[in-house]
Amino acid sequence: MKLGLFMMPLHTTKLSYNEMYRQDVEAALFADELRYDEFWIGEHTSTKVEPVTNSLQFLTGLASQTKHVKLGSGVVNLPQYHPARVAADAAMLDHLCDGRLILGIGPGGLASDFELFGTTDKNRQEMMDESAGMIRAIWEGEAPFNIQGTHWSVKASDTYQPDMTIGLMPKPLQQPFPAFCTSAMSPYSGTAKLAGARGWHLISANFNAPWIVRSQWESYVAGAQSAGLRPDPMTWRVARTILVTETDSEAEDYLATPGNAIWSYYNYLLTQLTRAGAIKIFSMTPTTEPQDVTLDKVMASMVIIGSARTVTDKLANFRDEVGPFGGLLCTFHEWDEKAMWQSSMRRLSDEVMPALRRHTPQRAVA
Numbered sequence: 497m498k499l500g501l502f503m504m505p506l507h508t509t510k511l512s513y514n515e516m517y518r519q520d521v522e523a524a525l526f527a528d529e530l531r532y533d534e535f536w537i538g539e540h541t542s543t544k545v546e547p548v549t550n551s552l553q554f555l556t557g558l559a560s561q562t563k564h565v566k567l568g569s570g571v572v573n574l575p576q577y578h579p580a581r582v583a584a585d586a587a588m589l590d591h592l593c594d595g596r597l598i599l600g601i602g603p604g605g606l607a608s609d610f611e612l613f614g615t616t617d618k619n620r621q622e623m624m625d626e627s628a629g630m631i632r633a634i635w636e637g638e639a640p641f642n643i644q645g646t647h648w649s650v651k652a653s654d655t656y657q658p659d660m661t662i663g664l665m666p667k668p669l670q671q672p673f674p675a676f677c678t679s680a681m682s683p684y685s686g687t688a689k690l691a692g693a694r695g696w697h698l699i700s701a702n703f704n705a706p707w708i709v710r711s712q713w714e715s716y717v718a719g720a721q722s723a724g725l726r727p728d729p730m731t732w733r734v735a736r737t738i739l740v741t742e743t744d745s746e747a748e749d750y751l752a753t754p755g756n757a758i759w760s761y762y763n764y765l766l767t768q769l770t771r772a773g774a775i776k777i778f779s780m781t782p783t784t785e786p787q788d789v790t791l792d793k794v795m796a797s798m799v800i801i802g803s804a805r806t807v808t809d810k811l812a813n814f815r816d817e818v819g820p821f822g823g824l825l826c827t828f829h830e831w832d833e834k835a836m837w838q839s840s841m842r843r844l845s846d847e848v849m850p851a852l853r854r855h856t857p858q859r860a861v862a
Contacts, residue, residue, distance in 0.1 A: 692719025
């Protein structure tokens with residue numbers, strides 16, 4: 497099982513933009529130092545507490561500073577970009593990081609971004625799918641380009657000058673191209689089903705209860721089978737909020753501290769998604785009524801904290817419940833206690849993961 501660090505990133509209002517960016521970069525470099533397998537960074541344009549506006553740009557800044565960790569965009573909100581722009585930028589980044597790019601893509605997830613870019617009333621999943629197909633066509637094809645779609649066209653033919661290489665676009669270093677990946681956060685996610693049908697990799701969100709995570713893989717499998725593809729659970733990554741401390745009581749004391757980073761994270765998400773009418777995302781069980789979804793119950797269902805032994809047991813039980821996924825993504829939370837969070841990342845890598853990798857999921861045995 498691979499280990500990664502997933503950053504939305506979601507901060508509190510305590511830090512300035514500069515402080516947030518510096519902390520995000522430091523966390524990425526620390527993950528590389530600890531030999532994490534992957535680092536993922538999200539993007540939103542119009543909310544201060546999620547300050548990274550362009551994931552590919554952020555990763556480009558890390559390309560020469562990191563040596564080992566694979567760099568994942570988590571995710572590029574494709575309806576907000578022209579496909580040729582994403583294809584060119586991602587191809588260049590893949591060269592700059594020596595083939596360590598994973599191209600995470602999505603339809604977007606923030607209402608203020610939809611308003612900002614004029615996509616509120618558009619079919620964003622259809623736009624994402626069309627854009628991804630065009631990006632792949634650019635990478636697999638050759639100039640001159642004339643790719644027509646419903647939402648975009650990619651045309652560079654009238655001005656094509658092969659002798660001067662004008663009209664050519666960069667190809668990624670990886671052959672045939674970096675893996676595509678998308679994220680899911682809804683029960684029986686349609687995006688997960690689309691990912692399965694397209695052969696993309698899948699990430700399940702850390703703010704989903706186990707039953708929702710399991711349902712997303714079921715949707716992925718259904719999509720893959722409908723397209724005649726064989727789903728590979730080793731390409732499935734699951735994000736979790738994880739805090740590993742020396743003792744269970746240390747973790748519990750932190751979680752009881754008013755305004756701690758984990759509480760702030762879930763309070764923000766629960767508030768925003770409830771306002772958006774998406775409270776079902778936080779349902780603890782398939783039959784949970786909306787009025788029964790509280791912050792305390794959400795955190796109890798989704799947050800994994802404690803000593804290395806406790807966290808290992810909880811993660812093993814979680815994997816038994818949802819199925820044998822191939823990648824564990826530890827969700828970044830603002831370093832309100834820097835030493836504690838860095839120690840947690842180290843303990844997760846050095847103590848928890850070796851034991852978890854020895855665990856055989858019950859569903860795999862079945």
